[in-house]
Amino acid sequence: MYISISGNVISLLCALTDPSPEDVSAFAADTPFRLTCDRFDDLLVMTAQFGPIEYDATYTPHLGTPPSLVMPYEPYGYPLHILLVDQSGTIRSMRVLGLPTSFSRVIYTIIHDISSQPFDTVAYHRSIRSMYARFPTVASLAAVARAVCTQDGCTLSPHAPRPEEPRKTAVPPELEHLRSSRYGDDILAIPDRFADQAAQKPEDYQVPMPVRFVLSQGYTFLPDGKNIVVPCEYDDFLGLILPDEYDPET
Numbered sequence: 001m002y003i004s005i006s007g008n009v010i011s012l013l014c015a016l017t018d019p020s021p022e023d024v025s026a027f028a029a030d031t032p033f034r035l036t037c038d039r040f041d042d043l044l045v046m047t048a049q050f051g052p053i054e055y056d057a058t059y060t061p062h063l064g065t066p067p068s069l070v071m072p073y074e075p076y077g078y079p080l081h082i083l084l085v086d087q088s089g090t091i092r093s094m095r096v097l098g099l100p101t102s103f104s105r106v107i108y109t110i111i112h113d114i115s116s117q118p119f120d121t122v123a124y125h126r127s128i129r130s131m132y133a134r135f136p137t138v139a140s141l142a143a144v145a146r147a148v149c150t151q152d153g154c155t156l157s158p159h160a161p162r163p164e165e166p167r168k169t170a171v172p173p174e175l176e177h178l179r180s181s182r183y184g185d186d187i188l189a190i191p192d193r194f195a196d197q198a199a200q201k202p203e204d205y206q207v208p209m210p211v212r213f214v215l216s217q218g219y220t221f222l223p224d225g226k227n228i229v230v231p232c233e234y235d236d237f238l239g240l241i242l243p244d245e246y247d248p249e250t
Contacts, residue, residue: 001055003046005067010099010107011081012048014055019084019092026051027084027093035080036145037103039110041127042117047142048082054138058128061111062119069108077104100154106147122204133207133239134186169211175219178228189214190227191234202227207239213246 002013016023025031027050034049044059061067072078077099084093099107135141142148148155169185171178178187186208190198198205199222209230219228233241 001046001048001057003044003057003059004064005059005061005069005111006065007068008070008072008078009081010078011083012046012055012057014048014050014053014082014084015087016053016084016092017087019086022051023053024084024093026053027082027095029095032151033097034142035099035103035149036142037106037110037147037149038141038145039114040131042114042119042124043127043131044107044110044114045131045141045145047138047145049138049142050082056138056141058131059111060119060124061115062124066115067111069111071108072101072104074101077101078107100149102156103147103149103154106156126204126206129239130206130208133209136239136241171211171215175214175228177226186210187214188227189219189230190222191240192229192231193234195222195229198227198229199223207234209240210242210246213242 001015004011004013014027031051034047036047038045040058042060045056046059047054047056049055069078080097080099082093082095082097083091086092131141135144146157148157171187175187178189188206189209190202190205191207194205202222202224206227209232213232214228214230217230217232219230221228235241
C-alpha cells in the first residue's frame with residue numbers, strides 16, 4: 001500500500017498481483033473496513049484492512065510534493081480515495097470514504113509536526129527498519145495504533161500502551177549508552193550478519209532488541225568499543241525474528 005496526499009485528499013493505492021473476484025468485492029462500497037493511524041518517530045504510519053486483506057504503509061511529508069492539509073473542523077474530515085490495482089496497473093476497484101473529523105485531525109497533527117522538523121535520510125531509513133523490527137506484521141502495528149476508524153466511527157486511545165513507555169529491565173553499565181530512547185526495554189544492537197558492513201557506519205545497521213534477548217544470546221563489541229553485535233535471526237523483509245519467549249507483549 002502507498003500513501004499520497006494532494007491538497008486535502010488522501011489516497012491509498014492498494015496493490016494485489018492478481019486479485020480474485022472475492023478480493024475485488026472486499027474493496028466495494030458498503031463493505032466493512034478498518035483503518036489505523038499513528039506516528040512512529042518521524043513517520044506517519046497507517047494500516048488498512050478490507051475484508052481479509054491487510055496493508056500497512058509509511059509516509060513522510062519530506063519526500064515528494066509537500067502536502068497542504070488544512071486542519072479539519074466538525075463535521076468535516078478528509079476524503080480518502082482507495083484504489084485497488086493489479087500487477088499491470090489496472091484499477092480493479094475504487095472507493096471513496098469520508099474520514100471522521102477526529103481521525104483527520106490525528107493525520108493533520110502528525111503531518112504538520114513532522115513537516116516542521118528537519119529531514120535526515122539516514123534517520124528516515126533507520127526508523128523504517130526499527131519499526132518493522134519491532135512490529136513485523138500489520139496486526140502488530142494496528143494493535144498499538146492510537147487512532148482507529150471503521151464503518152462505525154472513530155476511536156482514539158491516547159492512553160493505549162506505547163512501546164516508548166519506560167520499562168525496568170536492567171542492563172550492564174557497559175550497554176547503558178545503547179538504551180533505545182524509543183523503547184525503554186530495548187537496546188540498539190547489530191545483527192551478526194551485518195557485522196562486517198557495520199564496522200564503517202554502525203548506526204545504519206542498529207536494530208532495537210529486547211534486553212533479555214541480548215543478554216541470553218551474548219554479544220561482542222565492534223572495534224569502536226561502543227556498538228555491539230548479537231547473533232540472531234534477521235530477515236530482510238520481516239526484520240528481527242524473535243523466539244516467542246521474547247515477544248514484547250508476553
